[in-house]
Amino acid sequence: MTVAAAEAEMQKIESRQSELTTTIAALNAEAQSIRKSLPNMRNSLSELSIEIETVVSPDLRRQRATYKELADKGANVREALGLFSNLNDLTSRKANLERQNERGAGDATSNNRLTNTVVAPFAERVESVLRQWGFPAVEQVHFDTTAKDLVVSGKARTSYGKGLRAITQSAFTISLMQYCADNDLPHPGIVVLDSPLLSYREPDSAEDDLSDTNLNGNFYRYLLGLESDRQAIIVENMDPPSDVELGNRVVHFSGMADEGRFGLFPL
Numbered sequence: 001m002t003v004a005a006a007e008a009e010m011q012k013i014e015s016r017q018s019e020l021t022t023t024i025a026a027l028n029a030e031a032q033s034i035r036k037s038l039p040n041m042r043n044s045l046s047e048l049s050i051e052i053e054t055v056v057s058p059d060l061r062r063q064r065a066t067y068k069e070l071a072d073k074g075a076n077v078r079e080a081l082g083l084f085s086n087l088n089d090l091t092s093r094k095a096n097l098e099r100q101n102e103r104g105a106g107d108a109t110s111n112n113r114l115t116n117t118v119v120a121p122f123a124e125r126v127e128s129v130l131r132q133w134g135f136p137a138v139e140q141v142h143f144d145t146t147a148k149d150l151v152v153s154g155k156a157r158t159s160y161g162k163g164l165r166a167i168t169q170s171a172f173t174i175s176l177m178q179y180c181a182d183n184d185l186p187h188p189g190i191v192v193l194d195s196p197l198l199s200y201r202e203p204d205s206a207e208d209d210l211s212d213t214n215l216n217g218n219f220y221r222y223l224l225g226l227e228s229d230r231q232a233i234i235v236e237n238m239d240p241p242s243d244v245e246l247g248n249r250v251v252h253f254s255g256m257a258d259e260g261r262f263g264l265f266p267l
Contacts, residue, residue, distance in 0.1 A: 114145040116145070121179070122143060122175065122176070122179050123143045124141070125178060126150060126168075126171050127140065130171050132218060133167070134214060134215045134218045135152075135167060135168075135215065136213070137153055138152065140153060141153075150172060160208070161199070161207060162199075162202070162204050163197075163198045163200075163208040163210065164199055164208055167197070167198075167199060167210075167219075169196075170196035170219075173191050174193075174223075177189065177191050178230070181229065181230055189229055190231040190232070191231075191233070193232065196219070196236070197236060197238065199215075214241075216241050217244050224246070233264075
């Protein structure tokens with residue numbers, strides 16, 4: 001019984017060995033066939049690569065360039081439409097304001113709101129501030145009710161260079177806060193001045209250049225003397241003068257996310 005079983009198992013093994021020999025022979029034949037066809041496949045691949053480089057790639061680059069041009073034109077069109085929309089909105093607002101001004105021009109009550117009696121104390125406050133700052137050649141300051149602006153030493157504020165205009169605008173803004181606070185008039189009690197000392201950095205002319213004066217120091221010392229219910233925030237690209245002790249009131253805006261404070265509004 002054992003011998004018969006062993007013989008049967010041997011027959012199975014011999015049969016499988018024969019099948020394996022046949023399979024190996026077939027695989028060897030297939031491998032040989034593949035090796036023979038490999039040079040032709042390589043040649044075909046090389047030809048296809050050359051065709052892609054010479055025919056397909058240039059066309060694809062042209063299509064990409066065309067797509068980029070179309071995308072850029074689309075962005076330009078969207079930007080132009082946005083500007084056109086803003087222009088229409090601003091034109092509409094301008095027309096509305098002009099209509100309101102025309103209606104207000106015939107309103108005697110509106111015209112009489114700014115009288116010399118009303119604006120004279122304010123103009124005196126501006127004159128006092130400019131004198132304390134050391135503004136050059138201040139003789140008299142008054143408020144022109146028609147132009148709705150200051151006249152400094154007989155000269156319209158807007159006719160000064162941009163540096164002196166920045167200083168007189170700052171004096172106007174600070175004085176308005178002071179005047180309102182002293183007379184219990186509505187005011188938030190805080191002002192923000194952007195580049196008020198432009199005449200020290202970018203003067204229009206020699207007359208506009210105050211770099212040889214101490215107006216900047218007087219300016220900061222005046223602000224240090226403001227009462228506790230009044231605050232001024234100064235945004236400047238130049239350091240305060242060394243002879244003014246501002247302590248921790250100075251905050252440097254680095255413009256970088258990983259260094260100090262990024263800007264007026266934290267990142």
